[in-house]
Amino acid sequence: MPSLQPEEVLFDALPNRAVLPVCDHYAGNPKFYEKALAVRQGLGPVLDITLDLEDGAKVGEEAQAARWAQEQLQSFSWDGRGLGVRIHPVDHPAFKDDLNTLLASPSKQLSYLMLPKAGAAEDVQHAIFEIEYRCQQNGWETPPPLHVLIETPGAVLDVEKIAGLMRVQSLSFGVMDFVSHFNGAIADDAMKSPRQFEHPILVNARVGISMACHRFGKVPSHNVCTQFKDLKAVTADAQRARRDFGFLRMWSIHPAQIEPILSAFAPGNAELAQAAEILLKAQDNNWGPIEFEGVLHDRASLRYYWGVLKQARLTGTALPAGTHGWFAKSTS
Secondary structure: OOOOOHHHHOOOOOOOOOOOOOEEEEEOOHHHHHHHHHHHHHHOOOEEEEEEOOOOOOOOOHHHHHHHHHHHHHHOOOOOOOEEEEOOOOOOOOHHHHHHHHOOOOOOOEEEEEEOOOOOHHHHHHHHHHHHHHHHHOOOOOOOOEEEEEOOHHHHHOHHHHHOOOOEEEEEEOHHHHHHOOOOOOOHHHHOOOHHHOOHHHHHHHHHHHHHHHHHOOEEEEOOOOOOOOHHHHHHHHHHHHHHHOOOEEEEOOHHHHHHHHHHHOOOHHHHHHHHHHHHHHHHOOOOOEEEOOEEEOHHHHHHHHHHHHHHHHOOOOOOOOOHHHHOOOOO
16 A cells, blocks of 8 residues: 555645745836846746836836736746736726736736735725636636735734635735834834834734634735845844744845745754654654654644645755655645
8 A cells, every 4th residue: 555645644624725935026127027037047936026016116107017017927938836916906096907908818927916005805805806807808717816915904904804705815914004004103113123023013913914814724925124135134034924923925025035035934954854754754654643752743743744844845945855755746
């Protein structure tokens, strides 16, 4: 009898849990996009690139920016992941124009759409309706997933409803716009570390986003670190977001931030080696309880260690010997 694979035994309570690269890099013009593309060509599809039609585009040139994004989608060479596009908010005059341009014809290169500045769950539902309508009109077999940027108090209060929507794949926290909505009631030091991880209102928002995502099998994505010349700060923010708040993804706004984010979200060598040893021993015992270095492990803890290996694979980290075959049947 062939050995059962971890994914077959250590089943998840949410079998349709979304899985995404840990880095989401934003590019708002051709120069920045080309730089990001060169990094991705070197690393492989371990990061997403999102073309930014909102904050990354010049005011008054919204239509040109949307056409540029569509051209990139048409010319992109598939490598296992496509491109994402951040569109305008639902109440912006360019919102429907963005959708009309991007969804004019089906494209597997469009991996997702990012919706910013949702004021409540109703805004997200409206965006989903508009996307599905245009996809139906233009012959899409399946509409692209929607990522939602949580950056208003209303969206934070509605985060459970938003995460529970079927088309939503990921929620991102937008700390700067979120703080700005308080009209000075929260000081600007909360836009960056360490205060962004300490202010009670921001802690509550981060916990809410992370919990809602994990409840519904969506990917929680952390906000940018604006200190792109201080790569130690980027690493520290990424590690704090992952270890303390359960985020599985983080935004990048400069190519130099990509590798620090990947490294911060990757398991350490010792943790990865231990996870592989425990899982290999459990497989030899037909996935029954085992003892490892004086500690008892059953499927409850084995699920954790299987998650460590899956996280390593998402970050492009080399897998320990004997574990590669486990991913042959895995979809994550």
